[in-house]
Amino acid sequence: MRGLSLLGADAETDMAEPMKIRATLKGDLCDVRVLMVHPMETGLRKDSSGAVVPAHFIQEMTVKINGKLMVDGQISQAVSRNPVFSFRLKGVKAGDKLEIAWLDSKGERSQTEAAIA
Amino acid sequence: MSAMNPIRRTAIRAAAAFTAALVLPLRALAAWNKEAFQAKTAAEALKSLGIASSTESKDVVIDAPQIAENGAVVPIEITSNVPNTKSISIVIEKNPFPLTAKFDFAEGAVPFVKVNVKLGESSFVRVLAEAGGKFYSASKEVKVTIGGCGG
Amino acid sequence: MRFRLILLLPFFLALPCAFGQDAKKEIEKYQRMIADSSPAELFELQGEELWKKPQGPRRVSLERCDLGLGAGVLKGAYAQLPRYFKDADRVMDLETRLLYCMTTLQGRDRAEATRAVFGTADRPSEMEVLSAYIAGLSRGVKLAPGTAHPKEKAAYALGKELFFHRAGPWDFSCASCHGETGKRIRMQELPALDKPEFARPVVATWPAYRVSTSEMRTMQWRMNDCYRQMRYPEPEFASEATIALITYLTVNARGEPYRGPGTKR
Numbered sequence: 001m002r003g004l005s006l007l008g009a010d011a012e013t014d015m016a017e018p019m020k021i022r023a024t025l026k027g028d029l030c031d032v033r034v035l036m037v038h039p040m041e042t043g044l045r046k047d048s049s050g051a052v053v054p055a056h057f058i059q060e061m062t063v064k065i066n067g068k069l070m071v072d073g074q075i076s077q078a079v080s081r082n083p084v085f086s087f088r089l090k091g092v093k094a095g096d097k098l099e100i101a102w103l104d105s106k107g108e109r110s111q112t113e114a115a116i117a
Numbered sequence: 118m119s120a121m122n123p124i125r126r127t128a129i130r131a132a133a134a135f136t137a138a139l140v141l142p143l144r145a146l147a148a149w150n151k152e153a154f155q156a157k158t159a160a161e162a163l164k165s166l167g168i169a170s171s172t173e174s175k176d177v178v179i180d181a182p183q184i185a186e187n188g189a190v191v192p193i194e195i196t197s198n199v200p201n202t203k204s205i206s207i208v209i210e211k212n213p214f215p216l217t218a219k220f221d222f223a224e225g226a227v228p229f230v231k232v233n234v235k236l237g238e239s240s241f242v243r244v245l246a247e248a249g250g251k252f253y254s255a256s257k258e259v260k261v262t263i264g265g266c267g268g
Numbered sequence: 269m270r271f272r273l274i275l276l277l278p279f280f281l282a283l284p285c286a287f288g289q290d291a292k293k294e295i296e297k298y299q300r301m302i303a304d305s306s307p308a309e310l311f312e313l314q315g316e317e318l319w320k321k322p323q324g325p326r327r328v329s330l331e332r333c334d335l336g337l338g339a340g341v342l343k344g345a346y347a348q349l350p351r352y353f354k355d356a357d358r359v360m361d362l363e364t365r366l367l368y369c370m371t372t373l374q375g376r377d378r379a380e381a382t383r384a385v386f387g388t389a390d391r392p393s394e395m396e397v398l399s400a401y402i403a404g405l406s407r408g409v410k411l412a413p414g415t416a417h418p419k420e421k422a423a424y425a426l427g428k429e430l431f432f433h434r435a436g437p438w439d440f441s442c443a444s445c446h447g448e449t450g451k452r453i454r455m456q457e458l459p460a461l462d463k464p465e466f467a468r469p470v471v472a473t474w475p476a477y478r479v480s481t482s483e484m485r486t487m488q489w490r491m492n493d494c495y496r497q498m499r500y501p502e503p504e505f506a507s508e509a510t511i512a513l514i515t516y517l518t519v520n521a522r523g524e525p526y527r528g529p530g531t532k533r
Binding site: 091 | 147148149150154189190191194209212213214216217218219220221222223225226227229230233234235
């Protein structure tokens with residue numbers, strides 16, 4: 001999975017957490033914020049050598065609670081690099097499982113789960 | 118089938134319905150609407166989304182800065198107060214491919230989203246909310262500048 | 269996406285003579301909104317991972333690195349830098365100190381450790397992610413760089429002199445852009461960094477995620493880039509000059525509660 005990787009002394013390191021979820025429960029309303037690592041390349045940009053950087057962006061994303069689909073998103077290359085999304089879910093309680101997943105234009109996937117605290 | 122025991126027929130229908138219920142959520146996932154996302158004008162994008170017309174509504178609220186210091190990241194917060202909103206679509210009119218995102222909300226998901234988007238130039242950001250088979254819209258202009266020395 | 273330069277002229281003409289208060293408010297709104305939904309935290313997480321990763325010939329992590337509050341103590345450490353370190357007998361800012369720990373604790377070569385101190389959008393540098401992580405652990409802590417030690421006083425004095433010193437092909441100093449109130453470049457307000465009032469919000473929000481390049485940038489980078497913009501020769505990473513400037517700016521900003529890593533255009 002392509003993401004932020006480090007130029008370290010040894011081999012490159014990929015992000016341990018390609019997605020960071022923060023879910024805050026207020027009563028039964030849950031504020032969900034998700035930070036994703038992704039270049040979201042439009043395919044219209046040229047790199048320093050003048051070559052066009054090929055398009056590579058998240059196209060689909062889902063937000064599920066306890067396996068139930070809550071938000072189904074279709075995304076374009078016009079969403080900013082390293083996307084940050086916020087959603088609001090009702091009827092959520094502590095212990096519920098929040099799962100966020102994405103699929104990108106290269107067929108790459110990522111998925112992260114968190115238990116609502 | 119006519120010779121079959123009525124109870125057995127009901128059982129088979131129930132089993133079929135149950136199986137369909139398991140399969141349906143997967144099929145219900147919105148596949149990426151290539152035609153709409155590759156449309157080069159807002160009008161074509163809306164057409165591909167099946168939006169023939171929309172009514173401007175104050176119930177569709179866009180919170181975005183009027184001026185963005187940089188077009189690479191423009192934060193947009195959208196709320197639809199139209200009852201039973203099923204989806205929110207975002208169209209950035211002057212972008213090379215205006216359709217930016219579409220979110221479908223299931224029961225329990227508030228029709229609300231905050232997302233960072235790219236604006237290639239100063240443009241109207243248009244939001245369309247779908248509810249009860251109709252579309253409700255709102256627009257907000259965001260001016261894009263380039264800060265600092267630029268280079 | 270091609271970010272075309274906008275035709276700003278009609279926009280400027282629409283503004284009142286003084287920098288439009290409305291424009292200023294809207295830009296502040298933009299800054300608030302991006303700070304609220306920023307990818308900056310991702311870099312902090314990556315920095316945490318790197319902090320704990322054994323590296324170098326000695327195969328140790330940086331976890332025993334002393335940033336001024338004791339070996340491995342990170343909470344509040346960023347806010348009390350730059351300061352004098354007895355073991356190195358010099359004033360050091362965060363990145364200089366990290367480099368010191370990389371060479372002394374991990375046994376790494378200075379050349380190797382500084383091969384790519386400033387990263388790219390796809391590959392942030394070690395310094396960038398470490399700075400984000402460590403700075404984040406000073407959130408809420410008042411900036412309190414060292415000012416008592418003679419070398420700290422000397423660094424401040426040198427930094428101040430460098431700030432006002434004009435040189436280079438354009439005869440610029442830092443003060444050319446940052447020495448007067450009420451100035452701006454295009455739509456960007458230029459803070460007068462010699463004055464605490466304006467230095468405080470700036471120093472309290474670096475390192476910062478730059479949305480225009482999708483990169484986490486540090487104070488060493490900022491010094492480097494300012495010199496580049498003034499068309500000066502490139503300053504060496506963790507050099508006396510860069511440390512002196514960072515010291516000067518941080519002392520000007522002292523007392524301000526740190527609230528980074530920030531998010532900027």
